[in-house]
Amino acid sequence: MKSEPExxxxxxxxxxxxxxxxxDGVRNYQARNMMRDQMKIGDLVFFYHSNCQTPxxxxxxKVVRESYPDFTAFDVNDKHYxxxxxxxxxxxFMVDIQFVRKLDRTISLTELKTCPExxxxxxxxxxxxxxxxxxTQQQWDFILSLEDKG
DNA sequence: GCCAACGTTGGC
DNA sequence: GCCAACGTTGGC
Numbered sequence: 001m002k003s004e005p006e007x008x009x010x011x012x013x014x015x016x017x018x019x020x021x022x023x024d025g026v027r028n029y030q031a032r033n034m035m036r037d038q039m040k041i042g043d044l045v046f047f048y049h050s051n052c053q054t055p056x057x058x059x060x061x062k063v064v065r066e067s068y069p070d071f072t073a074f075d076v077n078d079k080h081y082x083x084x085x086x087x088x089x090x091x092x093f094m095v096d097i098q099f100v101r102k103l104d105r106t107i108s109l110t111e112l113k114t115c116p117e118x119x120x121x122x123x124x125x126x127x128x129x130x131x132x133x134x135x136t137q138q139q140w141d142f143i144l145s146l147e148d149k150g
Numbered sequence: 151g152c153c154a155a156c157g158t159t160g161g162c
Numbered sequence: 163g164c165c166a167a168c169g170t171t172g173g174c
Contacts, residue, residue: 055174127154156171
């Protein structure tokens with residue numbers, strides 16, 4: 001899952017009560033579907049910092065609540081307000097995630113792009129803008145194996 | 151700040 | 163349903 005650290009970083013997550021926060025503001029159907037249909041309690045997730053000095057994977061978190069309506073879409077004063085999302089027929093959903101740990105180092109996008117093992121990951125594919133994407137078990141294990149290198 | 155890539159909107 | 167215009171994302 002991607003977030004701009006200036007908006008919400010891994011440190012912000014760690015500082016939350018219970019180290020838990022809802023992942024609001026997703027306004028992309030593919031990403032929504034991922035949260036709504038795939039993400040289950042206990043699933044582990046990489047936290048990716050985007051649009052910053054060193055974009056890359058910075059930590060691990062886990063799903064602690066499965067999808068429910070993203071209430072920020074109903075709030076006209078919220079940055080992520082969407083008039084087309086009705087409380088009776090919500091268009092957008094979110095999950096709650098909890099901090100697990102920070103990686104010992106940031107595994108940068110630049111580094112990820114050099115790994116043949118990861119070339120099928122949406123993240124490193126040209127022009128990808130998905131803010132939430134699946135990671136296979138193999139990719140997960142490989143990425144974690146990078147943590148102790150470099 | 152630039153701009154390529156992509157999603158969404160809306161006229162037809 | 164097509165597609166041009168427009169807005170957003172996000173790496174660089």
